[in-house]
Amino acid sequence: MDEIAFSDATNLVERLRAKELSSSELLDHYVARMDRYNPEINAIIATQLDKARARAKEADKALAKGHSWGPLHGLPMTVKESYNISDMATTWGDPLLRDNIATSDAVACQRLQAAGAVIFGKTNVPLSLGDFQSYNEVYGTTNNPYDLSRVPGGSSGGSAAALASGMTGLEMGSDIGGSIRNPAHYCGVYGHKPTWGILPMRGHALPGILAPTDISVIGPLARSARDLATVLTIVGGADELHAPGWSLELPAAKQKRLGDWRVAVWADDDLAPVDKAISDRVLQVAKLxxxxxxxxxxxxxxxxxxxxxxxxxxxxxxxxIYARQPREVFEKNLKRLPRLDPEDKSELAYETRGSTLYYRDWHAFNERRTHLRWAWHEFFRGFDILLTPVSATTAFPHDQSPQLEARQLTVNNAERPYFEQIFWAGLSGVAYLPSTVLPTGLDDRGLPIGVQVVAREMGDLVTIEFARQVSEALGGFSAPAAYRD
Structure with a gap:
């Protein structure tokens, strides 16, 4: 086992501080693994190695003088392609944005680097960040390190695959429909979807966009739960507009052991059935x-x-999602709207109705969503966390058929609609709740299974601490066999 490659960020920074290895050596280690394994996984799709090597050297010099830049001092890491990094392209997998070269770093990347991180590359995404797998015409297809014939998830699929294969120390993803959580589940790593609005989105956007998108968040993926908490501490908090007036103070978990928790379980649902192997893992964590x-x-x-x-x-x-699509897309959906059967609840019907909402109608949905938020608030008076599946299945075989609404997944030997599984992301996402995904080990085919941990708004450190305690019992991240050397 390559211990350096598969250590979590916390352990690596401790070793850097103890001068057991240098930032330059650690960066070279990841680059060597990238040269060896990335051609077949295709997780890291762009690099800035000269800049990273110079910064790693500066990190080593600073440490030699007794200076610390922060909790990530000298740690090489990557970020999702959709983050702006100065002098690198931000395409969101869209060929039309090949020449969109960022002139500044996203706020999250600024804060990570201020804490000592060495960002050396970007990881792959699907087109417009809109799929449960990660492929596009700009960078190609990313494969799952546990089985190259299967998907790594999306849209932070490159992030999860790079972590699982030991090619990076830490990752930053984003999530509106499971885009942190599905890849974490499929690739056996940890992921955290924060409470909406507590991590600044500026710089994770299409050109010219400053307003944050409803439901959408940014958040970390890692090889341990403690790394997730570290990133929340570093990146979380007000952007410059609000910085003079508020600061983020997330409550810590009070539970010291698994026996202290009050847990609710939502292991399956007729609206979005999951494989028995998936629901069984939710129940296994509950039984702990x-x-x-x-x-x-x-x-x-x-x-x-x-x-x-x-x-x-x-x-x-x-x-x-559609608020910033070209006008012709909006007009196409507008023409399709009158032809919908009022009882049609297919994904295409939801897409058509949602993408053409008048503000008055959107406001009504938002009002009902606010009632959901208060219902969750009352629910969590009696429970610390809720356990749910992350997705309907483990990582599925690549499916790049162009009609997304026609795709299907096999769930308990029955064909189900591809996008039905988004229910498990939306359950917490629509209400702005924090969700942590923790790995629970592999299934009988050697594929990872994750479990989703949900808490009340601002309960981010609670879900992460529960994940940490469960991992002490189950063993946490397990490296894919093909990439352990």
């Missing part, structure tokens, strides 16, 4: 708490129906 003496409730639900929540999510999701 139960066996430790904690409180576990298997039928408790917030005071709304799953269908009602999902309807608000689908409309608000597509309103957010």
């Amino acid at each position: 708490v139960e066996d430790a003496g904690g409180s576990v409730h298997y039928t408790a639900r917030p005071k709304f129906s799953a269908d009602h929540s999902h309807e608000q999510y689908e409309h608000l999701l597509y309103a957010a």
Whole structure:
């Protein structure tokens, strides 16, 4: 096992501070692994090695003089392609944006580097960040390190694949429909979707965009839960507009052991069925708490129906996604709208309705969403966390058929609609709730399974701490066999 490649960021920074290895050596180690393994995985799709090597040398010199830049001092890492990095292209996988060269770094990247990180590259995404897999005409297809014939997830698929294969120390992704959580689940790493609005989005956007997008967040992926907490501390907090007036103070978890937790479980749903292997892992994590003496409730639900929540999510999701699409796309959907059957709840129908909402209608959906948020608030008076699946299946075989709405997944030997699984992302996403994905080990085919941990708004450190405690019992991240050397 290559211990350096598969250590978490916290351990690596400790070794850097102890001068057991240098930032330059660690960067070279990742580059060597990238040269060896990236051609077949295609996770890291752009690099700035000269700039990174110069910064790594400066990090080593500073440490030699007893100076620390912060909690990530000298750590080489990568970020999702959709983040702006000065002098690098930000395309979102769109060939039309090949020449979109950033002139400044995203706020998140500024803060990571101010804390000592050495950003040496970017990782792959799907076109416009809009798929559960990561391929595009600009950079090609990213493969899952546990099985190259399968997807790594999307849209932060390159992020998760780079981490799982030991080619980077840490990653930053983004999420509006599971784009941190699905890749973390498919690739067996940790991922955190923060409470909406607590990490500044500026610089993670298409050209000219400053307004944050509804539901969309940025957040970390890592090889340990403690790394997730570190990144939240570094990147979280107000952007410059609000910095004079507020600061972020997330409450820490009070639970010291698994037996201290009050847990609700939502392991499956008729609206979006999951493979038995997936629901079994949710139940396995719940049983860990139960066996430790904690409180576990298997039928408790917030005071709304799953269908009602999902309807608000689908409309608000597509309103957010399509708000910045070209006018001709809007007009095409507008023409399709009158032909829809009012009872049609297909993904295409949700997409058509959500993308053409008048503001008055959007406001009504937002009002209903706000009622959902308060229902969750009441629910979490009685529970610390909710356990759910992340997705319907483990990583599925590549499917690049152009009609996304026609794709299907095999769930418990039955064909189900491809986008049905977005329910599990939307359950917490529509209500702005924090969600942490933790790895629980592999299935009988050697594919990772993750479990989603949800808490009340601003309960980010609570979900991360639960993930850390579970990992002590289950073992945490396990490197893919083909890339352990």
